[in-house]
Amino acid sequence: MESALVLVIGVMVAAGVYLMLAANLLCYLFGLILLSNAANLVIFVAGRLTRAVPPLIPKGQEAPLEPVANALPQAMILTAIVIGFGLLAFTLALVVACYRELGTIDSDHMRLAEPPPKSGEH
Amino acid sequence: MGWLLALPFLLPIATGLFALGARRKPRRARTISLLGCVGLFVIVVIIFVRVIDEGTIAAQMGNWPAPFGITLVADRLSAIMLLLAGLVGLAVAIFAQADVDLRREVLGFQGFYQLLLAGVCGSFVTGDLFNLYVWFEVMLIASFALLILGGERAQLDGGIKYVALNLVSTLFMLMAIGMVYGLTGTLNLAALHTALAQVEQPAALHMLAVLLIVAFGIKAALFPLYFWLPASYHVPPVAVTAVFAGLLTKVGVYALIRTFTLIFPADFSFAHDLLLIAALLTMLSGVIGAASQYEFRKILAFHIISQIGFLVLGLALFSPLALAGSIFYMVHNIVAKTNLLLISGTARRMTGSFNLAEIGGLYRVSPVLAAVFFIAAFSLAGFPPLSGFWAKLMLVSASLEQAAYWVAAIALITGALTLFSMSKIWSEAFWKPHPTGEARSLTSLTVTERIQRMLPALLLVAITLGLGLFPQPLIQFCETAAKELLDPAGYVATVLPSRGG
Numbered sequence: 001m002e003s004a005l006v007l008v009i010g011v012m013v014a015a016g017v018y019l020m021l022a023a024n025l026l027c028y029l030f031g032l033i034l035l036s037n038a039a040n041l042v043i044f045v046a047g048r049l050t051r052a053v054p055p056l057i058p059k060g061q062e063a064p065l066e067p068v069a070n071a072l073p074q075a076m077i078l079t080a081i082v083i084g085f086g087l088l089a090f091t092l093a094l095v096v097a098c099y100r101e102l103g104t105i106d107s108d109h110m111r112l113a114e115p116p117p118k119s120g121e122h
Numbered sequence: 123m124g125w126l127l128a129l130p131f132l133l134p135i136a137t138g139l140f141a142l143g144a145r146r147k148p149r150r151a152r153t154i155s156l157l158g159c160v161g162l163f164v165i166v167v168i169i170f171v172r173v174i175d176e177g178t179i180a181a182q183m184g185n186w187p188a189p190f191g192i193t194l195v196a197d198r199l200s201a202i203m204l205l206l207a208g209l210v211g212l213a214v215a216i217f218a219q220a221d222v223d224l225r226r227e228v229l230g231f232q233g234f235y236q237l238l239l240a241g242v243c244g245s246f247v248t249g250d251l252f253n254l255y256v257w258f259e260v261m262l263i264a265s266f267a268l269l270i271l272g273g274e275r276a277q278l279d280g281g282i283k284y285v286a287l288n289l290v291s292t293l294f295m296l297m298a299i300g301m302v303y304g305l306t307g308t309l310n311l312a313a314l315h316t317a318l319a320q321v322e323q324p325a326a327l328h329m330l331a332v333l334l335i336v337a338f339g340i341k342a343a344l345f346p347l348y349f350w351l352p353a354s355y356h357v358p359p360v361a362v363t364a365v366f367a368g369l370l371t372k373v374g375v376y377a378l379i380r381t382f383t384l385i386f387p388a389d390f391s392f393a394h395d396l397l398l399i400a401a402l403l404t405m406l407s408g409v410i411g412a413a414s415q416y417e418f419r420k421i422l423a424f425h426i427i428s429q430i431g432f433l434v435l436g437l438a439l440f441s442p443l444a445l446a447g448s449i450f451y452m453v454h455n456i457v458a459k460t461n462l463l464l465i466s467g468t469a470r471r472m473t474g475s476f477n478l479a480e481i482g483g484l485y486r487v488s489p490v491l492a493a494v495f496f497i498a499a500f501s502l503a504g505f506p507p508l509s510g511f512w513a514k515l516m517l518v519s520a521s522l523e524q525a526a527y528w529v530a531a532i533a534l535i536t537g538a539l540t541l542f543s544m545s546k547i548w549s550e551a552f553w554k555p556h557p558t559g560e561a562r563s564l565t566s567l568t569v570t571e572r573i574q575r576m577l578p579a580l581l582l583v584a585i586t587l588g589l590g591l592f593p594q595p596l597i598q599f600c601e602t603a604a605k606e607l608l609d610p611a612g613y614v615a616t617v618l619p620s621r622g623g
Contacts, residue, residue, distance in 0.1 A: 020290075025282065032289055039296040046304030073303065076252055080296055083259045087292070090266060091285055097270075098278045107286075112279040 001049050005041060012038040025095045025105040032091065036084045040077045047073030124181035126172070127194040129165045130204055130243035131257075134158060134211075138236030148227040152219055155232035159208075159215040162239065166201075166208035173201035174599075178606070178616045180249065188617050189310030193249035197613055198603035199449065203246045203376055206456045209585075210368040211239045213578035217464050218361035220574035221471075226272050226359065234271065235365070238264035242369045246376065249617055251299055251309040251385075254377065258295065258341070262288055265370060268362045269354060280354035287350035291340030298333035301326070302385075312617035314385040315610050327386070331393040334381055335400070342374025344434060345404035348427050352411065355423040356476070360467030363419060367426050368460035372452060375433045379448065382437060383607040398438035402532050405431030409539040418466045418476040418551060421543050422459070425502065428536055429455050432517060435533070439520050445604035447516030450596060454501065454509040454589060461498045461582035465491060468575045469551055472562040478547065483556035487563040490576070492552045494583045499544040501586045504537045509589035512597065 012034050019031030047070040055068040099105050102112070137158025144151040173179060173196050183192040196204065215235070222231050241261025248254050265288075270281040303309055305326055306317035321327060340347045351371070355363050382393055408428025415421045433455070436448025466476065468491060473481035485492040501508035514537060521529040564572055589596055606612060 028286060032293075035290075035293050036296075039293045039300065042297045043300035043303065046300040048304075073300075076299075076303075079252075079256065083256070086263065087259070087289060090263065091289065094266075094270065094278070094281060094285060097273065098282055101273070101275050101278050107282065110279045110282060112276045 001051075002045055005045050005049070009038045009041050009045070012041070023106050023108045025098065025107060028107075029088070029091060029095060033088060036080075036088070040080055040084075043073050043077050043080065124183065124194075126165075126169060127179065127181040127196055127247050128183065130162065130169070130208075130247060131240040133161055133165060134236040134240035134243065137161070138233045138240065141236055142230050142233030145228055145230045145233060148224055151227060151232045155236060156215055156219070158236055159212045159239075162243070163208040163212045166204040166243075169196055170201045170205045173198060178613050180616045187620075188249070189308050189313040192253060193310055193312070193617055194247045195249035195312075195613065195617055196247055197606050198599065199376070199379065199607060200246045202449065202453065202599070202603065203372070204243060206372075206453060207239065207242050207246065207369055209582075210365060210456060210460050213460060213464070213582055214361055214365045214368070216574055217364065217467070217578045218359075220571045221361045221467050222359050223272075229271050231268070231271060234264045234267040238268060238365065238369075240264075242373055245373050249311050251302060251311060251314070255292075255295055255299055258373070258377075259292065261370070261373065262292065265366065268366075269358050271358070271362075274357070277357045280357035284350050284354035287340055287347075291337050291347075294333050294340070295337035298330055298337060301330055301333070305330075310617070311380070311384050312610075312614045315614050318385050319387050327390070328392055331382075331386060331390065332396070335378070335393065335396060338374045338377045338381070339400065340374075341371065342378060342434070343371045343404075343427050343430050344374075344400050345407050345427075345431070348404070348408075348430075351427060352420065352423050355426070356417065356419040360419070360463060360470070363423075364460050364463035364467070367422070367463050368456045371426060371430055372433075372456060375430060375437075375452070378434060379437050379445075379607065383445070384610050384613065388440070388608065394438050394440050397434055398529070401431045401434040401438050402529065403431075404428065404434065405532060405536040409536045409543070412543045413539055413546075415543075416478050418469065418478060418481075418547060419463070420476075421547060422462055422466060425540065425543065426459060428540065429459070429502075431536070432514070432533070435529070436517055436520065439517075439524060439526070439529070440608075441520055441524060442601065442604045442608060443516060443523060444520035445607055446597070446600040447513060447520050449600040449603050450516055450593075451513035453596065453600075454513045454586070457582050457585050457589075458498045458501045458510065461579055461586070462495070462502065464575075464579050464582070465495045465498065468579070469495075471567075471575070472564070473551070473556065478550035480557060481551050481561070482554040483561040485552040486555075487561045491564060491579075494576075494579050495552065496548065497583050498586060499548065500541075501590065503541040503544050505541075507590045509586050509593070511590065512593040516597070516600075 016031040016034035019027045050069045053068045055071045057064050141151045141154045178197040180195045182188055241257050241264055244257035248257055266285055269284055270277050305321050308317055343351045405428050408424050412421045412424035432451050433448050436444040469484055470476050475481050501510040504510040504514040518530045518533050
C-alpha cells in the first residue's frame with residue numbers, strides 16, 4: 001500500500017514540476033496544486049498506513065488495546081491543507097490581478113520590475 | 123512563565139487585529155500599531171534579560187509535556203533574534219508613519235505589518251518543526267500582502283516572482299517535515315536531537331539535509347536560490363523593503379542554524395561542505411550583482427544576498443568562533459541594513475528618485491543624513507572601528523583557524539567589493555551636485571516627519587557605533603550562544619526534563 005502511494009506521489013511531483021516550469025502562470029498554479037497535494041501525501045505515508053483501526057480507546061480503558069492508525073499526521077495534513085488553500089486562493093487572485101493590470105499571464109513578458117532589455121535581447 | 127514566551131507573537135496578532143479593524147481611521151490604526159511595537163520591544167527585552175540570567179527557558183502550552191504538546195523555547199540565539207525583531211519592528215514602525223501613504227494604510231498596512239512581526243517572532247520561539255512551518259506561513263502570507271499592497275503594476279510583477287519561488291520553498295519544507303516524522307516519529311526539535319542521531323540510514327539523512335537546505339535556502343536567499351529577491355525587493359514602499367531586509371531572510375538563516383546545530387548530528391560534514399560552497403558563491407555573486415546596479419535600493423538588495431553568505435559561512439565552518447561570528451554578524455547586519463534602507467527612503471524623499479544618475483547633492487543640504495549613511499555603509503563594508511569590522515574579523519579568523527585560506531580570501535574580496543558599491547552610492551547620491559536643480563533639505567520637512575524619519579535612523583546608527591566601540595559584551599554573549607548551539611544538551615534538558623539532565 002505504501003509503495004503504491006509513493007509511486008502516485010512520484011507521478012504527482014513529476015507532473016507538478018513539469019507544469020510549474022511553463023511560462024504560463026495558470027499552468028504554474030496547477031502544478032503548485034499538484035505539488036502541494038503530493039507534499040500532503042508524503043506526510044500521510046510517513047505516519048504509516050493501517051486499514052480499519054481507528055484510534056479509539058474502548059470504554060473503561062486508558063490506552064487503545066491494539067496498534068491503531070496514527071492520527072497525528074492527519075491533523076498535520078489538515079493544517080497544511082488549510083494553509084495551502086489560503087495561499088492558493090491568494091496566488092490565484094494575484095494571477096487574476098496581473099492579467100487585469102499587465103494584460104498577460106506569460107511570465108516571460110513580465111519585465112516591469114526588471115531593468116529594460118538592451119537592444120538585441122527580446 | 124509560559125505566557126511570557128507566547129507574548130512575542132500573541133501581542134502582534136492582537137495589535138494587528140485591532141489595527142485592521144481601525145484601518146479606515148488611519149490615525150487610530152497608526153497609534154495602535156506604534157503602541158503594539160513599543161509593547162513588543164518591552165517584552166523581548168524582558169525575555170532577553172531573563173535568558174541572560176537563567177539560561178535557556180522553555181514553556182509547554184496547555185501543560186502538555188514535550189514532546190507531545192506545543193513547545194516554546196528561548197535560548198541565547200532565540201533571545202537575541204527576538205530582541206532584534208523587536209528593535210527593527212519598532213524602528214520601521216516609526217519610519218512607516220512618515221513613509222507609507224494613506225491609501226495603503228486604509229488597505230490595512232498596519233495590520234499586515236503586525237502579522238509579519240508575529241510570524242517572525244513565532245519562528246524564533248517555537249521548539250517544534252511543524253510549528254516552524256506554520257509560523258513561516260504566517261510570515262509569508264503577511265509578506266505577500268505587504269509586497270503587493272497598493273497594486274502598482276511593478277508591484278504585481280515583482281509579487282508574482284516572490285510568491286512563486288517562496289511557495290516552492292514551503293512545499294520542500296513540508297515534504298522534509300513529512301520525512302522527518304516518518305523516520306523518527308517526532309517533530310519536537312529537542313527530541314529530534316536524540317532521535318535523528320539514532321537513524322541509521324545515511325541516504326535518508328542526506329536527502330533530508332538537501333531538502334531542508336533548499337527550503338530554508340530559498341527563504342534565506344542562498345545561491346543559487348535567490349533570484350526572487352532582486353526581482354521583488356525594490357517594488358514595495360521603502361518601509362516594507364526595510365523590514366523585509368532586516369528580518370525575513372534572517373529567519374531563513376536562523377532556521378538553517380537551528381536545524382543544522384540542533385537536529386542534525388554535529389559531524390555531518392556533507393551538509394557543512396554543501397553550505398560552505400553555497401555561502402561562498404552567495405557572497406561573491408551578491409556583491410558582483412550589486413556592483414552592476416545603478417539604483418539605490420537595488421544595490422542594497424544585492425548586498426542583502428552577499429551578507430547572507432557571511433551568515434551561512436559561520437554555520438558552514440562549524441567552530442565555536444565561526445558560529446559566534448555568525449551571530450555577531452547577524453546583529454550587525456540587521457541593524458546596519460535596515461538603517462541603510464531607511465536612509466534610502468529619506469534620500470528619495472529629498473531628491474525625488476532612487477536612480478543614482480538622477481539624484482545628488484545630499485551631503486550639501488543634509489550633512490546629518492550623510493553622516494548616518496556614511497557610518498552605516500562603512501560598517502557594512504567592514505571598516506574599523508564599526509560593528510561590521512568585528513563581525514568580519516571573527517569570521518575571517520575562524521576560517522584562518524581552520525586553515526581555509528581561500529575562504530578568508532573570498533570574504534576579504536567581498537568586503538572590498540562592498541566598499542566599491544558603498545562608495546558609488548556615496549559619490550553619486552551624496553557628493554556630486556544634483557543634476558537637475560536642488561535636493562530638498564531635512565529642514566524643509568515638517569517637524570513630525572523629520573522626527574519620524576530621522577529618529578529610527580539615529581537610533582540604529584547609535585547601535586552600530588556602540589557595537590563598534592564596545593564590542594566586548596556582545597562578543598562574549600555570542601561566544602556563549604555559540605557554545606550552547608554546539609552542545610545542545612542544555613537545550614534538550616530544558617525542554618525534556620525527564621530525558622536529559
